[in-house]
Amino acid sequence: MAALTSPSRSDSVGYGVTLTFETLGADAPLRVRPWDDTLLRVIDGVIALRFDGEERLLSPGGEAIVPAGFHHTMCAVTGEARIVMGYRRAFKGAA
Numbered sequence: 001m002a003a004l005t006s007p008s009r010s011d012s013v014g015y016g017v018t019l020t021f022e023t024l025g026a027d028a029p030l031r032v033r034p035w036d037d038t039l040l041r042v043i044d045g046v047i048a049l050r051f052d053g054e055e056r057l058l059s060p061g062g063e064a065i066v067p068a069g070f071h072h073t074m075c076a077v078t079g080e081a082r083i084v085m086g087y088r089r090a091f092k093g094a095a
Helices: none
Strands: 015-022 036-044 047-051 054-058 063-066 072-076 080-089
Touching: 036 047, 047 063, 054 063, 072 080
Parallel strands: none
Antiparallel strands: 015 080, 036 063, 036 080, 047 054, 047 072
């Protein structure tokens, strides 16, 4: 599950958002960012991140990187959870 570990290159996140999730009992919709890698960092609560056929629980301070083009879904495990998401253009290698 290497895609959910720290990035191998150091560059800054271009832009981002803060989101609050609430457990409502319905399945969360699939998300995809075709051209951007997504960094997720949990601020409060616990989220379940489903990505590449696996589920990973993230608690406060937990992070994951979802590479560009990968479908993923996330939801609060119980109650409410807050996360910060940042995005950066996917690295396509040397020109």
